[in-house]
Amino acid sequence: MARKTGSHSEITGPLVLNAAQTLFARHGYAAVSMRQIAAEVGVQAGALYNYTRDKQSLLFDLMKTHLDDLFAAWTAVDKGQTPTERLEAFTRFHIAFHLDRPDAVFIAYMELRNLEPQNFEVIEVLRKTYETELENILRDGKDSGEFTLPDTKLATLAVIAMLTGVTTWYRDDGRLSRDRVERIYWNMVRKAVGA
Amino acid sequence: MARKTGSHSEITGPLVLNAAQTLFARHGYAAVSMRQIAAEVGVQAGALYNYTRDKQSLLFDLMKTHLDDLFAAWTAVDKGQTPTERLEAFTRFHIAFHLDRPDAVFIAYMELRNLEPQNFEVIEVLRKTYETELENILRDGKDSGEFTLPDTKLATLAVIAMLTGVTTWYRDDGRLSRDRVERIYWNMVRKAVGA
DNA sequence: GTCTATACTAAGATAGAC
DNA sequence: GTCTATCTTAGTATAGAC
Numbered sequence: 278m279a280r281k282t283g284s285h286s287e288i289t290g291p292l293v294l295n296a297a298q299t300l301f302a303r304h305g306y307a308a309v310s311m312r313q314i315a316a317e318v319g320v321q322a323g324a325l326y327n328y329t330r331d332k333q334s335l336l337f338d339l340m341k342t343h344l345d346d347l348f349a350a351w352t353a354v355d356k357g358q359t360p361t362e363r364l365e366a367f368t369r370f371h372i373a374f375h376l377d378r379p380d381a382v383f384i385a386y387m388e389l390r391n392l393e394p395q396n397f398e399v400i401e402v403l404r405k406t407y408e409t410e411l412e413n414i415l416r417d418g419k420d421s422g423e424f425t426l427p428d429t430k431l432a433t434l435a436v437i438a439m440l441t442g443v444t445t446w447y448r449d450d451g452r453l454s455r456d457r458v459e460r461i462y463w464n465m466v467r468k469a470v471g472a
Numbered sequence: 473m474a475r476k477t478g479s480h481s482e483i484t485g486p487l488v489l490n491a492a493q494t495l496f497a498r499h500g501y502a503a504v505s506m507r508q509i510a511a512e513v514g515v516q517a518g519a520l521y522n523y524t525r526d527k528q529s530l531l532f533d534l535m536k537t538h539l540d541d542l543f544a545a546w547t548a549v550d551k552g553q554t555p556t557e558r559l560e561a562f563t564r565f566h567i568a569f570h571l572d573r574p575d576a577v578f579i580a581y582m583e584l585r586n587l588e589p590q591n592f593e594v595i596e597v598l599r600k601t602y603e604t605e606l607e608n609i610l611r612d613g614k615d616s617g618e619f620t621l622p623d624t625k626l627a628t629l630a631v632i633a634m635l636t637g638v639t640t641w642y643r644d645d646g647r648l649s650r651d652r653v654e655r656i657y658w659n660m661v662r663k664a665v666g667a
Numbered sequence: 668g669t670c671t672a673t674a675c676t677a678a679g680a681t682a683g684a685c
Numbered sequence: 686g687t688c689t690a691t692c693t694t695a696g697t698a699t700a701g702a703c
Contacts, residue, residue, distance in 0.1 A: 289686080305585060307502035310678060324687050326680070387582055390500060427656045431648075434641055435634045435660055442633025453626075461622040465630055469664040484668080505696060519669050521698070670703075678695070685688075 290328045292318045297335040302380035306391045337396040343381040344403035360418030361472045369459045371440045425471030485523045492530040497575035501586045532591040538576040539598035555613030556667045564654045566635045620666030
């Protein structure tokens with residue numbers, strides 16, 4: 278992928294973020310060097326600084342973009358329905374969205390501690406905003422009597438942990454299709470909340 | 473914690489592992505230097521090499537000890553009972569054991585990719601051995617008709633992810649006691665498996 | 668067993684030529 | 686916009702004195 282001198286600003290920027298995402302997910306933020314990222318893109322290390330202020334900004338931009346996309350995609354899916362219908366939609370959406378972006382998901386969950394404090398604050402707010410979407414569904418369902426929950430907040434955390442866990446083992450060439458996985462998890466989630 | 477020259481082999485070894493555990497959990501393996509660990513112990517960096525072959529061995533030893541302890545503790549708790557009773561015992565045990573060792577748990581789940589291949593193999597076997605304990609309980613319960621499960625393997629993964637997730641948010645000075653958390657999670661697990 | 672000192676390697680980031 | 690070259694800092698690990 279060696280590249281000669283030339284002008285490529287329109288494409289190199291995204292390539293840098295893509296390379297950083299792949300490498301951060303595989304080896305971890307702290308273990309990846311700017312030189313590795315540059316080699317993946319096909320430029321010298323110094324050239325990266327035309328596209329990012331520093332290494333920390335690469336991490337922050339990747340996480341922010343991921344969470345912005347997550348929230349936007351969910352709000353596009355979430356239509357006014359019953360709590361049970363919305364919970365099924367959330368379950369399927371969460372699994373499908375995360376399986377489509379394994380690298381971004383891995384980074385979002387594993388690299389929080391490598392964010393500088395002010396960046397962490399921003400990301401935490403976005404993460405909690407998404408979490409609150411599920412919490413509201415569960416609360417609505419509990420209030421309407423559709424769900425039986427011992428604790429709305431803990432159910433929120435339990436369901437998200439359960440669903441996100443799919444990304445750690447799912448393989449496209451594995452035993453089960455995505456749709457089958459979604460169905461099985463919905464079965465367990467539905468029963469767990471007493472729907 | 474500065475220390476003068478002297479002989480402390482009986483105590484310094486565990487101190488090194490403790491310091492490594494604390495720092496790896498807080499900042500991540502790759503982000504922690506041998507100098508930081510040495511400073512935490514109160515010795516110079518070179519002195520660490522009297523207690524560990526290298527940095528990788530520190531990580532491996534911590535993970536191996538944790539998983540050995542986990543399996544030993546579980547087998548001590550697991551007495552012959554019905555699948556439902558065993559599942560409740562597992563749920564409570566898993567939460568309690570993990571909440572007692574937040575640093576070791578964090579490392580065990582976050583630093584797998586920083587293990588060298590041969591070390592990773594050893595740890596993976598131990599992790600799967602523990603996972604199989606839960607899978608066997610669920611299979612027994614399904615076979616006996618006590619549980620209603622869409623998929624035993626996925627239920628195993630879902631329950632472990634759900635329970636392990638507790639370590640990411642639980643605080644001893646929070647809203648709920650450990651016992652209350654254990655009860656709430658058991659309620660959700662029990663319903664999810666149709667017991 | 669620990670110290671000081673250091674060999675060796677590599678990191679993030681910048682300067683100036685092209 | 687990218688290159689080469691380099692500054693500065695810091696990493697793992699080892700050697701030899703005490």
